[in-house]
Amino acid sequence: MKIVDLRSDTVTKPSPEMWEFMKSMGNSRLGDDVMGEDPTVNELEEKAAKLIGKEAALFVSSGTQGNLVLLLSQTRPGDEILLEELSHIYGHEVGSAARIGGLMIRTYPSNKGVPSFDYLQSLIRDKEDIHEPPSSLLCTENTHNYHGGTIISIDVLKRMKDFASNNNLKFHLDGARIFNAAIGLNVPVSEITKHADSVMFCLSKGLSCPVGSIVAGSKEIIIKARKFRKMLGGGMRQAGILAAFGLIALEPKWIKRLDEDHRNAKLLAQGLKSFNLPIRVHPTDTNIVIIELLEKVRALKIITALNKAGILAFNISKQKIRFVTHYGITEDDINYSIEQIGLILREKL
Numbered sequence: 417m418k419i420v421d422l423r424s425d426t427v428t429k430p431s432p433e434m435w436e437f438m439k440s441m442g443n444s445r446l447g448d449d450v451m452g453e454d455p456t457v458n459e460l461e462e463k464a465a466k467l468i469g470k471e472a473a474l475f476v477s478s479g480t481q482g483n484l485v486l487l488l489s490q491t492r493p494g495d496e497i498l499l500e501e502l503s504h505i506y507g508h509e510v511g512s513a514a515r516i517g518g519l520m521i522r523t524y525p526s527n528k529g530v531p532s533f534d535y536l537q538s539l540i541r542d543k544e545d546i547h548e549p550p551s552s553l554l555c556t557e558n559t560h561n562y563h564g565g566t567i568i569s570i571d572v573l574k575r576m577k578d579f580a581s582n583n584n585l586k587f588h589l590d591g592a593r594i595f596n597a598a599i600g601l602n603v604p605v606s607e608i609t610k611h612a613d614s615v616m617f618c619l620s621k622g623l624s625c626p627v628g629s630i631v632a633g634s635k636e637i638i639i640k641a642r643k644f645r646k647m648l649g650g651g652m653r654q655a656g657i658l659a660a661f662g663l664i665a666l667e668p669k670w671i672k673r674l675d676e677d678h679r680n681a682k683l684l685a686q687g688l689k690s691f692n693l694p695i696r697v698h699p700t701d702t703n704i705v706i707i708e709l710l711e712k713v714r715a716l717k718i719i720t721a722l723n724k725a726g727i728l729a730f731n732i733s734k735q736k737i738r739f740v741t742h743y744g745i746t747e748d749d750i751n752y753s754i755e756q757i758g759l760i761l762r763e764k765l
């Protein structure tokens with residue numbers, strides 16, 4: 417049976433070029449990264465920092481670890497941080513900010529990641545009030561996963577940064593899929609990231625590396641992040657073997673490839689819209705397509721039927737199904753998926 421895996425861009429595997437480069441490396445390109453001596457990791461960190469437009473960067477094992485070390489580096493236990501209510505940090509990182517960082521979390525609602533600035537202002541604690549915890553950090557997510565891979569515009573990011581500065585907050589960007597945002601907006605990634613104090617992005621999603629994320633910011637933040645990474649057990653030794661994939665992933669050609677995923681996502685969304693069934697297809701900015709079932713059929717029931725037909729997807733709520741396009745998914749796969757999804761939705765709805 418043909419399988420089309422649209423659950424996530426985390427299922428991607430490295431390209432032949434990545435393998436080639438990794439296999440060509442000898443021991444001279446490896447060292448103990450905890451001692452700062454792995455030349456390949458050092459090269460990746462320098463390349464990433466330059467691309468993102470920050471003073472320094474650090475290779476970490478995952479996006480979850482990356483977000484956490486950046487939160488820990490810019491806050492103190494007991495601080496309050498502002499997270500969007502559907503953000504990955506709030507809902508899908510096992511509560512680490514509270515458990516490990518001792519942080520108070522306040523969520524804000526949004527229109528696809530875009531906050532109301534009046535509402536945000538109402539969440540800022542009064543510094544003069546002896547009872548209140550200090551507000552210390554604002555977070556955003558771009559692209560926004562659970563809103564359907566939506567892009568938060570540069571103008572909104574700039575306003576968020578100004579808001580943060582005016583209220584003495586640090587501004588953190590969970591940019592797990594920041595290159596999707598850059599390709600979607602057709603701007604250099606640094607035009608987006610320059611508005612944040614700290615940025616995390618993933619190598620292991622659309623960029624299709626097997627493991628790893630990057631955190632970036634000022635030298636001061638990254639020195640702290642390195643220490644917190646060690647505390648969390650994330651100090652890897654000859655990690656150049658993994659960083660090698662990242663060096664190829666950050667080449668312009670590979671970043672531009674994301675456009676292919678965006679085209680496939682749009683094709684899928686158009687196909688789903690043409691069904692004339694009780695579903696709502698959310699707007700598709702990048703590589704994520706969300707459909708909402710408008711009748712009381714559970715997403716899980718549809719997903720189970722889709723799985724049996726070889727189309728793999730995720731339910732992100734009781735009524736919403738998420739499809740993600742990525743490296744390895746072709747236009748033919750998408751046309752086949754549209755056909756299969758149509759058959760199943762017509763049968764079940």
Ligand SMILES: Cc1ncc(COP(=O)(O)O)c(C=O)c1O
Pocket residue numbers: 426477478479480481483504505557559561590592593618620629
């Ligand atoms: C927006 C966002 N942030 C962070 C992460 C965490 O990345 P990881 O799975 O590498 O821990 C994800 C993973 O899907 C994500 O979508």
